[in-house]
Amino acid sequence: MDDLERARRCGEQMWINDKASQALGIEVDIPEAGAAVATMLIREDMVNGFGVCHGGLLVALADTAFAFACNAYNDVTLASAVQAEFLRPAQRGDVLSAIAREEYRGRKTGYYTIRIVNQDKELVSLFRGRSAATGEALLPAQK
Amino acid sequence: MDDLERARRCGEQMWINDKASQALGIEVDIPEAGAAVATMLIREDMVNGFGVCHGGLLVALADTAFAFACNAYNDVTLASAVQAEFLRPAQRGDVLSAIAREEYRGRKTGYYTIRIVNQDKELVSLFRGRSAATGEALLPAQK
Amino acid sequence: MDDLERARRCGEQMWINDKASQALGIEVDIPEAGAAVATMLIREDMVNGFGVCHGGLLVALADTAFAFACNAYNDVTLASAVQAEFLRPAQRGDVLSAIAREEYRGRKTGYYTIRIVNQDKELVSLFRGRSAATGEALLPAQK
Amino acid sequence: MDDLERARRCGEQMWINDKASQALGIEVDIPEAGAAVATMLIREDMVNGFGVCHGGLLVALADTAFAFACNAYNDVTLASAVQAEFLRPAQRGDVLSAIAREEYRGRKTGYYTIRIVNQDKELVSLFRGRSAATGEALLPAQK
Numbered sequence: 001m002d003d004l005e006r007a008r009r010c011g012e013q014m015w016i017n018d019k020a021s022q023a024l025g026i027e028v029d030i031p032e033a034g035a036a037v038a039t040m041l042i043r044e045d046m047v048n049g050f051g052v053c054h055g056g057l058l059v060a061l062a063d064t065a066f067a068f069a070c071n072a073y074n075d076v077t078l079a080s081a082v083q084a085e086f087l088r089p090a091q092r093g094d095v096l097s098a099i100a101r102e103e104y105r106g107r108k109t110g111y112y113t114i115r116i117v118n119q120d121k122e123l124v125s126l127f128r129g130r131s132a133a134t135g136e137a138l139l140p141a142q143k
Numbered sequence: 144m145d146d147l148e149r150a151r152r153c154g155e156q157m158w159i160n161d162k163a164s165q166a167l168g169i170e171v172d173i174p175e176a177g178a179a180v181a182t183m184l185i186r187e188d189m190v191n192g193f194g195v196c197h198g199g200l201l202v203a204l205a206d207t208a209f210a211f212a213c214n215a216y217n218d219v220t221l222a223s224a225v226q227a228e229f230l231r232p233a234q235r236g237d238v239l240s241a242i243a244r245e246e247y248r249g250r251k252t253g254y255y256t257i258r259i260v261n262q263d264k265e266l267v268s269l270f271r272g273r274s275a276a277t278g279e280a281l282l283p284a285q286k
Numbered sequence: 287m288d289d290l291e292r293a294r295r296c297g298e299q300m301w302i303n304d305k306a307s308q309a310l311g312i313e314v315d316i317p318e319a320g321a322a323v324a325t326m327l328i329r330e331d332m333v334n335g336f337g338v339c340h341g342g343l344l345v346a347l348a349d350t351a352f353a354f355a356c357n358a359y360n361d362v363t364l365a366s367a368v369q370a371e372f373l374r375p376a377q378r379g380d381v382l383s384a385i386a387r388e389e390y391r392g393r394k395t396g397y398y399t400i401r402i403v404n405q406d407k408e409l410v411s412l413f414r415g416r417s418a419a420t421g422e423a424l425l426p427a428q429k
Numbered sequence: 430m431d432d433l434e435r436a437r438r439c440g441e442q443m444w445i446n447d448k449a450s451q452a453l454g455i456e457v458d459i460p461e462a463g464a465a466v467a468t469m470l471i472r473e474d475m476v477n478g479f480g481v482c483h484g485g486l487l488v489a490l491a492d493t494a495f496a497f498a499c500n501a502y503n504d505v506t507l508a509s510a511v512q513a514e515f516l517r518p519a520q521r522g523d524v525l526s527a528i529a530r531e532e533y534r535g536r537k538t539g540y541y542t543i544r545i546v547n548q549d550k551e552l553v554s555l556f557r558g559r560s561a562a563t564g565e566a567l568l569p570a571q572k
Binding site for chain 4: 299300301302303304305306307308309330331332333334335336337339340341342343345346347348349350353357362364365366367368369370371372375
């Protein structure tokens, strides 16, 4: 099993239980180990009191991309911190893509940069996530 | 209209359009101007690939408390950044409270601290939010 | 030895070796366990390319207050992260005070808020620090 | 004047007044517009109460690299926020390099990633800086 195949199997394993990302209509692609792209359509039930996408749901999209990027190594890895910068509001009907890439990965701690862009490739939000690996296997043991 | 009354009217005005917070089952209370408490039950559709509350939805809860705290002054105010620290996982069935308080408020920029605690008063997450006031009135003009 | 006395002894122990804070002319006071106030005069050799206090030296002042606040418990504790917001420039000749207070302290991880104000009590910078306790004693063993 | 030449002239202009970076023994190189490398030897007067490099001075090094990276465009640009993660202590005698690169640059706001590595190319600290352009010219007007 090569790196990309392992990353994708980890992603499939997580996806089964990830009811939150499913409920938000998020789709995830893993282009390489340590990276992920998550896309989401801003629905009517995702806008805040000012009629633009709720900031927390932007973070949810980024966090999903982050989780699938940092869980590529068959080692259950949790988000321990996220820093979000909101540059531009997203509107209902926008299709957003969160692109996560690995900035650094140590034995336990990793750092990821996540950018959210809209359908016009404009930067909507910029994130950094810090991950903590637990040392537990993510994939079921091979028979 | 005193400060608390104005803060609560601003909250009511925002709540009407805040479909995202409504869809997440969040309830908001405004104990004083510049503060807010948002509560949320972790539902089955809120868990991530590891069966605990999706980090982005913790941020959504915190972000709602933050929005209602910083929009107390009849001046439309947006979140420009949020920093989240995840200390303890939240489980399905947990009832979380996000408590936002004002750390500093300048002419345009404000900083808020938001703590999420669970039903056992344990700290789940700690946030700081930076807000940017737009200068636009939030409440409809008085007749 | 009560909490405050222990905090101050820890501070004295650290101060002996803290050549950086000494070289910056910083003075530290510990009003209670988990808190610290560090003061610094902005000298001619502390200004940056625009003639105002170098941002890194503001962080150095805040970091000193943070270190003396989080090392109150006879448990060697290191800064693992700092987030700084620069609100107002500081000028040569200003006397700045960094006031650190404990926001949360768990078994290993702690969070501290540090505010820097100038001699006119205006907020210059706002920080959050995350600390990591090592479990090693800071004070020499009692005879 | 091409982009790199302009960036370097901006750097020279800033350097003249940057007494803080000079006092810290920092040297700066500008490999391209929007990037900068700052190097610093950890001196005896840079260690903290635990005998390792004071965290604030790591931030000072990163902040210098950040300032020279974001001031490449003849538009006086200030740091408005910095987030620092401390991964590994630096020792007296270490030679550190802070490498700043542009993550995003809008009309007013920019984001920069800064990595500090030691002489063994190990990652010591990781930063993100947010910059705010003022719209004022940095270079003296051409005759």
